[in-house]
Amino acid sequence: MTTTVAAVLHVDLIKPRARYECFRPGCPQPVEQPARGDDLRHFISGIKTEHLARFHGEHR
Numbered sequence: 299m300t301t302t303v304a305a306v307l308h309v310d311l312i313k314p315r316a317r318y319e320c321f322r323p324g325c326p327q328p329v330e331q332p333a334r335g336d337d338l339r340h341f342i343s344g345i346k347t348e349h350l351a352r353f354h355g356e357h358r
């Protein structure tokens with residue numbers, strides 16, 4: 299089974315903070331801003347919806 303890595307989500311639960319690196323070709327915003335606390339939830343959901351839909355035409 300082959301897995302293609304299109305993006306990496308870094309989540310640091312100690313700090314806490316998160317960083318999202320998008321490896322999709324031609325991504326205009328490959329690295330999202332770090333988030334913490336309650337923003338983390340919005341940050342992750344924002345990636346899965348807004349970023350992919352906005353920049354890559356993906357809807358999930």
Ligand SMILES: [Zn+2]
Nearest residue numbers: 320322325353
């Ligand atoms: Zn992207």
